Amino acid sequence: MLTDRNSSAIVAVKDVDRARTFYRDTLGLAIVADTEGVLTLRTGTTFLNVYRSDEAGTNCANAVVWDCGEAFDAIVAELKSRGVAFEDYGTMDGMKFDGDAYRTDGFAAAWFKDPDGNILHINSGM
Template identity: 50%
Template sequence: MLKDFDSAAIVAVTDMARARHFYEHVLGLTLIQSDDMVMEFKTGKTGLVVYKSDFAGTNKANAVVWGVGDEIEDIVANLRARGVSFEHYEGMDLRGDIHIAGDFKMVWFKDPDGNILHLNNM
């Protein structure tokens, strides 16, 4: 039924101006449209919708994931230089800020509202 339709990630935030700065300037996404309650950013061939909500940051699981391939180390270094702090989880091999599981590399970080964002090398 839904296999032929595009999907998009959606993230709740409390402060639209702060979120716009983070997603546009820290993560480098292109703002497509915005109003007082909703912003849409271009990310690859899809979009990321950011909307104002009192429930922002209450999700304790990944909100958005990007498969960045072999560029993961460079992207992590760039984000770190822009002030992003990465999450470190026990029970996984950690090299710098990148968790390693065989050939799989992954990092997690949070937006200003605590939404968990994830990069991996897939």
């Protein structure tokens, strides 16, 4: 699912064990290293690092974005089946909220949060 998608990010969490379950089991990312409270997960050709911080979840902007291309709708459906709740941010300039995603002329985007409230974003291509 997201294993083939490119990202480049570091995400702070309050509970590394809870994050391990979410990022590995819910998002389907492979853990390539788990040392001293830092998880390194493969995502596409890059890695996502997850570490413990008391400041976790305080960012009100995107923490990670994945370009899902034509697999966007299938990935949204799979994430939803795994219990992911997608965000509805109301009106977005030029985009219409349709189901779990925002859409406009051949582009789609969806946002969801990890257990610490970090905002994660997937889209159908840049």
